[in-house]
Amino acid sequence: MPLARSVSVTSLSGLDEWDEDFDLDDAVLFEIAWEVANKVGGIYTVIQTKARLTCEEWGENYFLVGPYMESNVRTQVELIEPTNPNSSCIDNCVCLCGSPYVVLLDVGFTAWSLDRWKSELWENCAIGVPWFDREANDAVLFGFLTAWLLGEVCCEDPPHILAHFHEWLAGLGLVLCRQRQLPVATIFTTHATLLGRYLCAGNVDFYNNLAEFNVDKEAGDRQIYHRYCLERAAARCAHVFTTVSQITAIEAEHLLKRKPDIVTPNGLNVKKFSAMHEFQNLHAQSKSRIQEFIRGHFYGHLDFNLDKTVFLFIAGRYEFSNKGADLFLEALARLNYLLRVNHSETTVIAFFIMPARTNNFNVETLKGQAVRKQLWDTAQTVKERFGKKLYESLLVGQLPEVSKMLDKEDFTMMKRAIFATQRQCLPPICTHNMLEDSSDPILTCIRRIGLFNSSQDRVKVIFHPEFLSSTSPLLPMDYEEFVRGCHLGVFPSYYEPWGYTPAECTVMGIPSVSTNLSGFGCFMEEHIADPSSYGIYILDRRYRSVDESCNQLTSFLFQFCQQSRRQRIIQRNRTERLSDLLDWRYLGRYYVSARHMALSKAFPDTYVYEPHDPTSTSGFRYPRPASVPPSPAHSLHSSPHHSEAEDEDERYDEELEAEKDRVNIRQPFSLPLKNKSLPVDAVNAVDAVNAVDAVNSVEAVNSVDAVNVVDAVNSVDAVDAVDLPEKN
Numbered sequence: 001m002p003l004a005r006s007v008s009v010t011s012l013s014g015l016d017e018w019d020e021d022f023d024l025d026d027a028v029l030f031e032i033a034w035e036v037a038n039k040v041g042g043i044y045t046v047i048q049t050k051a052r053l054t055c056e057e058w059g060e061n062y063f064l065v066g067p068y069m070e071s072n073v074r075t076q077v078e079l080i081e082p083t084n085p086n087s088s089c090i091d092n093c094v095c096l097c098g099s100p101y102v103v104l105l106d107v108g109f110t111a112w113s114l115d116r117w118k119s120e121l122w123e124n125c126a127i128g129v130p131w132f133d134r135e136a137n138d139a140v141l142f143g144f145l146t147a148w149l150l151g152e153v154c155c156e157d158p159p160h161i162l163a164h165f166h167e168w169l170a171g172l173g174l175v176l177c178r179q180r181q182l183p184v185a186t187i188f189t190t191h192a193t194l195l196g197r198y199l200c201a202g203n204v205d206f207y208n209n210l211a212e213f214n215v216d217k218e219a220g221d222r223q224i225y226h227r228y229c230l231e232r233a234a235a236r237c238a239h240v241f242t243t244v245s246q247i248t249a250i251e252a253e254h255l256l257k258r259k260p261d262i263v264t265p266n267g268l269n270v271k272k273f274s275a276m277h278e279f280q281n282l283h284a285q286s287k288s289r290i291q292e293f294i295r296g297h298f299y300g301h302l303d304f305n306l307d308k309t310v311f312l313f314i315a316g317r318y319e320f321s322n323k324g325a326d327l328f329l330e331a332l333a334r335l336n337y338l339l340r341v342n343h344s345e346t347t348v349i350a351f352f353i354m355p356a357r358t359n360n361f362n363v364e365t366l367k368g369q370a371v372r373k374q375l376w377d378t379a380q381t382v383k384e385r386f387g388k389k390l391y392e393s394l395l396v397g398q399l400p401e402v403s404k405m406l407d408k409e410d411f412t413m414m415k416r417a418i419f420a421t422q423r424q425c426l427p428p429i430c431t432h433n434m435l436e437d438s439s440d441p442i443l444t445c446i447r448r449i450g451l452f453n454s455s456q457d458r459v460k461v462i463f464h465p466e467f468l469s470s471t472s473p474l475l476p477m478d479y480e481e482f483v484r485g486c487h488l489g490v491f492p493s494y495y496e497p498w499g500y501t502p503a504e505c506t507v508m509g510i511p512s513v514s515t516n517l518s519g520f521g522c523f524m525e526e527h528i529a530d531p532s533s534y535g536i537y538i539l540d541r542r543y544r545s546v547d548e549s550c551n552q553l554t555s556f557l558f559q560f561c562q563q564s565r566r567q568r569i570i571q572r573n574r575t576e577r578l579s580d581l582l583d584w585r586y587l588g589r590y591y592v593s594a595r596h597m598a599l600s601k602a603f604p605d606t607y608v609y610e611p612h613d614p615t616s617t618s619g620f621r622y623p624r625p626a627s628v629p630p631s632p633a634h635s636l637h638s639s640p641h642h643s644e645a646e647d648e649d650e651r652y653d654e655e656l657e658a659e660k661d662r663v664n665i666r667q668p669f670s671l672p673l674k675n676k677s678l679p680v681d682a683v684n685a686v687d688a689v690n691a692v693d694a695v696n697s698v699e700a701v702n703s704v705d706a707v708n709v710v711d712a713v714n715s716v717d718a719v720d721a722v723d724l725p726e727k728n
Contacts, residue, residue, distance in 0.1 A: 025597065026159050028061045029054070032146055032173060033166035034064055034139075036066025037102060041317065041483045042266070043191055043498045049269050050591070055100050057592065061159075062469055065149065067142055072098045077102055090710035096132055103149065107141040117144045121172075121671060124179055127229045129540050135169070136227055140454060143172025147180065154182050160603050164597055167191055167225060178237040184237025184601030187594055188238035189264060192248065192497040194231050198222045200322050206470035207247075207542055210254040232256050240598040245519020248497040262594050262707075265585035268496045268507050270579045279484075279509045279576055280569065284479070287311070293475050294374030297365065297431075297462065300423030303455050306349040311486040315353035315479070315501055320441035324354065324492030324515070327546070329442070331492075332459050333449035336556050346561045348459045351486070353479075354640030354676035358432035361474055365431045369474060371420055378417040382410050427453045430463040431474055483506050487568065488560055488687040492539050492553055493518050502536075509576030512537030516542050519626055521674065527581060532556075532669075535575035621678040 021156055031054070039390040047064065054062055073079070114213065118138055122128050129136045150163060150173070164187040170388075177184050195218060199208050204458050219228035235241050235256040242264045243249050249260045291306050316323050326409045332350055339346060393400040431454070434440050443465055446452070453460045464473075468479045475482075489505040489512040497517035503520055505512040514521035516538055522534045538554045541549045563571070580586065600609035 009205055012387060016196045016568070024058060024061065026272065027058075028063070028153070028159050028161050029595065030065055030150065030153075030161065030163045031166070032065040032163060032170045034067060034142065034169035035166070037072050038063045038066055038069050040497070045268075045500055046191070046266050047067070047166070049267065050584055050588065051267065052587045053098055057098075060101070060579060062100040064100055064102045065146060066102065067138070068106040068108075077104075092272050092568050105142060105145040107138055107145065110141055110145060113144070114141060117141070119592075123235060124397055125175060127233065131227050133226070139169045139172055139227075139230060139276070141225065142170065143176060146170065146173030146177035147182075150182055150184055151180065154184065155586040156181060160599060160606065161185065162187070162599055162602075164189065164595070165234060165238070166236065168194060168231035171230055174231045175230070175237050177680040183602070186238045187240045187242060187598045188234045189242045189244070189594075190231065190235065190248070190252055190256070191244050192495075193251055194224055195219055195222075195255050196248075196251050196497075197319075197322065197495060198224060198466050200317060203321060206495070207251075210251060213254070215255055215257075238598075239601040240594050242594050245520060245522060247517065247522050251497075261597060264590040264594055265519065265587050266500060266503070267502060267584035268500075268582050268583075270507050270583040272579075280572065282484050283509070283572065286481045288485075289476075290482070293369070294373070296369040298419050298427045299368050299371045299375075301427055301453070301455055304451065308345050309347045309349060310349065310488070311349055312488050312490050312557070313351040313353060313482070314490050315351075316491070318354040318356050319495075322493060322495040323354075323356070324490075324494060324541075325442060327492045327494075327541075327550055327553060329445045329449060329451075329461075330550050331557060332461065333451060334554040335557045335561070336451065336457055336459035336552065338554070339557065339561065340456070344458060344561065346458070348557070348561060350459065350461050350490075351482075352441070352461070352463045353468060353482075354463075354465060355467055356440065357435040358465050359435055359704070359714075360433050362428050362431055363435055364425070364428050365474060368427070375417050376421060378413055382406070382413060384599050385410060418649060427460070429453060429461055430465065432465050434465065434679055478618060480504075480508070484508055484512060488512065488557075490553075490557070491515075492541065492549070493543055496520070501563050503582050506575055507579045507582055509572045510580075511537070511575050512559070513537040513539055513553065515539045522577075524581075528578070533571075533574065534578055535571045536578070542661065700701075 001424055017366050031047065032048055033043055036047055037622065051064070070233065084364055105480070106373065114137060118129055121140065126680050129140055131137075146391060153161060155643070161183065162176065162185045163177065165171055166189050168190075171188060174186050174188055177186060177241065183251035195215060196206065199213070199218060215228070216225070219225040233250065235258050240261045241252075241258055242262050244264060245258045246263055246267055291309075292310060294309070295302060295307065305416045314323070314325060314328055328350070332348070335348065338344075345686060365492075390400050390657050429446055430437075432441065437443060446463075451457060451459060451461050464475065466475055468475060470476050470478045470481075477485070483505060487510070489502060489510055489516055491499060491502050491512060493499065493515055494517055496515070500520040502512040502518070506672050512535070514524070514536065516522060516525060521538050525538055528534055528536065538548060539553055544552065552631045596607070597611065598610045600607040
């Protein structure tokens with residue numbers, strides 16, 4: 001089923017201005033989710049990053065509601081005393097300070113009511129929850145407590161209450177609000193359908209058979225029918241039903257039997273640097289820290305040049321097929337073959353950051369870091385001695401004799417350090433001791449494809465089955481630092497309703513691989529004319545076979561490995577300039593639209609909302625850049641032929657490159673041009689016309705022409721060359 005992107009509600013110009021000015025002084029917003037102050041998955045990031053923008057809109061009338069978890073309360077929130085000590089709310093919830101206010105409900109405190117509430121759920125909604133499903137039991141407790149909380153608020157001179165529920169774990173509260181006829185406007189957002197996730201994990205042709213599934217039977221076969229009923233009931237009962245991407249909207253329409261009212265893409269808080277090169281400096285700093293880890297991990301087998309090493313990574317939940325780890329490993333095996341037969345000097349190190357069951361760090365991995373530190377200490381000691389002798393020799397006015405600068409003790413220390421680096425085994429694949437080593441999907445696949453980190457392999461693999469932390473004795477880096485230090489994020493997911501990992505890469509200026517089955521990939525395809533030139537590689541997993549998709553991914557990776565250092569710098573700059581597309585300052589308007597729609601449906605006498613027709617606006621697409629990093633196979637050298645040293649030292653003027661992209665990239669908030677009759681020589685200044693007057697537009701054109709001339713003369717890579725070709 002093809003996606004109708006031309007009429008997608010995510011068109012960027014679809015919500016320019018509101019026809020009605022909503023008065024929110026007499027309204028209160030409750031945002032309810034199991035992941036409020038409780039990090040489980042991506043919903044935690046959605047709520048955490050969006051909270052600041054929502055506070056600016058609602059002020060003190062905004063409350064977050066989540067479960068009380070003792071370990072999280074200590075680290076994430078600060079307790080405050082309730083303003084009304086006599087309120088019954090303090091019996092079951094804890095109010096916490098901050099902006100916004102957070103109300104945490106203690107589900108364990110009311111566990112004695114579980115059986116009674118299950119009976120009530122069966123009598124009123126005909127949904128039965130089995131005793132052995134702990135997660136569903138928590139959802140029942142949390143749902144009834146949420147409905148009780150909203151009911152208490154409605155009892156006292158109620159303002160207009162808006163409750164926004166995220167995912168099925170919080171959905172029961174919405175169902176109970178409607179069943180009890182509370183005066184509450186409700187929104188339900190599904191970030192991924194339960195049944196969709198289970199079906200995709202079962203290796204079925206999901207997207208091409210959406211209309212054919214018997215949803216009740218499929219949910220029953222997987223023993224999640226009660227969960228599916230909770231999710232479907234919440235979607236059907238809500239005043240407004242939303243989801244995070246257009247492809248998930250199609251999925252929800254077939255599986256939950258309701259078409260979403262609006263698509264609310266997920267955003268991030270984008271941090272802009274005052275200096276253009278600042279994020280490049282952060283990349284260099286983080287990369288050097290990763291290189292230090294590599295020196296220790298591969299001690300004794302460090303037979304490759306770290307300056308010609310490319311770092312790839314995949315991160316997320318450990319869903320081997322859904323997250324595309326199986327396809328990534330197969331593509332790495334084919335990439336290894338291509339690099340070897342082409343005698344490439346580039347080495348690829350692929351990181352798998354996916355949490356799995358472990359019992360401790362791998363001893364060999366810890367030993368590698370200890371050996372690296374010992375070598376560093378030895379080198380520092382010898383350097384200090386050498387420097388002292390050199391200093392004393394220069395003081396007396398004599399040139400030093402190299403043979404006398406190092407004595408036998410120095411040579412003995414260095415020999416001991418060299419012997420310590422000798423290793424009889426290959427560098428480990430996994431950094432931890434796995435509890436289920438023999439049946440682990442990643443390790444099993446690595447054994448099949450034969451990537452064992454041998455010296456002949458140009459592709460090395462490191463499996464880190466734990467989320468990154470700055471306090472780790474092995475790789476002491478936060479996830480953000482690690483992403484900044486890598487060269488490419490690879491996320492060939494088969495099931496990815498949105499995809500925060502490639503979005504985070506884009507905001508930090510790191511190129512990434514996504515798919516046309518992820519919400520992020522479809523969003524970028526819709527708004528960028530040539531995503532690959534901006535470092536967003538979109539893999540086709542919808543209309544190609546698995547083998548064809550694997551060949552396409554291998555082609556992407558091989559082409560990326562062939563890029564020069566200068567080309568990667570240019571590409572990172574272009575990737576970072578797309579960050580405005582993913583800023584909550586822009587994407588938050590879709591949540592605003594959903595809230596206004598819910599208020600108008602629940603309180604039609606007070607609020608009026610006229611939905612915007614997405615077909616009446618054309619949206620926009622980022623054009624292909626004026627100068628695209630070319631494929632090395634098609635790069636034409638300037639005359640005379642340059643040397644390798646010149647290529648490494650070639651200067652890259654970020655301001656000139658940024659100026660060319662500013663002319664070609666239209667800002668998200670700009671409106672389409674009304675005057676279509678532009679002269680041919682002003683094509684490159686089309687986007688500049690929206691922001692400046694005619695005089696400045698002409699100057700911008702002249703400026704770009706001058707930049708192109710300078711670039712054509714000085715660039716050794718012919719930056720205005722053809723598109724990157726595919727190679728299988």
